[in-house]
Amino acid sequence: MRIEEEIKQEQFRNEYQKAYINLLYTSSRLQVEQAALFKPFGLTLPQFNILRILRGQYPKPATISLLIERMMDKTSNASRIVDRLEAKELVTRKQCPEDRRTVDVLITEKALALLQKMDECAGSGRTGINNLSETEAQELNRLLDKIRE
Amino acid sequence: MRIEEEIKQEQFRNEYQKAYINLLYTSSRLQVEQAALFKPFGLTLPQFNILRILRGQYPKPATISLLIERMMDKTSNASRIVDRLEAKELVTRKQCPEDRRTVDVLITEKALALLQKMDECAGSGRTGINNLSETEAQELNRLLDKIRE
DNA sequence: GTACATTAAATGTATATACATATATTTGCA
């Protein structure tokens, strides 16, 4: 469906405004879809993202700072997301002896198994983005990078 | 900056995964920038979006349902955003006599003046999206529509 | 070595999002 119909707005100021709104709207749509995929596994999107970063580090732990650095949303609150993962026994947290200001966050076996299962089932990357051809995906990456320049 | 550097991840599974993450990241970035522009005016992004819809309807009122229909994030809670706008005297809310289930939400003069001021100052549409050429903006719109097909 | 700045993480508060449920009203049909 064209963006005009999606939000019932037939007129945009120009192609730029339309692209702007289209970008935000499409991103939101993809996130809603992905959250729905994650729900059966009891994870929210930010929780999943944190776990993915931790898996990338495994078997090394990560500090909260490192998590923030790699998160897409840098202003979200890594501390509290880790709180919830800890409550679900998906990560452990312990003070780092070398620098006692920092905390070693480590993904648990339980979480690794969960991610494995999610990889096999839903999360294996089938989204609307796959409607694009390889060339179109490249072009999209180019345009997005240019927007952030 | 390339998306690889932005989130310190050099490798992606493929061009699609990279485009997916790039899309979400770029959208988030634009929203953070826009929120910063709005802050001096005491408005959040969702509050601004509701006001814009109401201005589009003015001098007619809008129901909550209409607001939801036109909002980008349809699952957000229009009722409570309207609560806050009402507290700031930017909208009025009164039960609609024809259908007492519904509510007439009307933008106030104060809010119209505020939007006017915001148009003149910051919000006049200068964002990263303007880094694109007209043709590129069109191409972006096409790609995004295709993703949502 | 003490004082001050810096850094890492946690916490507090307001707002927004996600989703389930409640309440009031209207619609539609037996």
Next chain:
DNA sequence: TGCAAATATATGTATATACATTTAATGTAC
């Protein structure tokens, strides 16, 4: 008419986001 289904909005709870502040530990200059 009467009553169930549908609709419009509001509310409750958990989580996340945005931003300011606090606390503890470390680094650095004197």
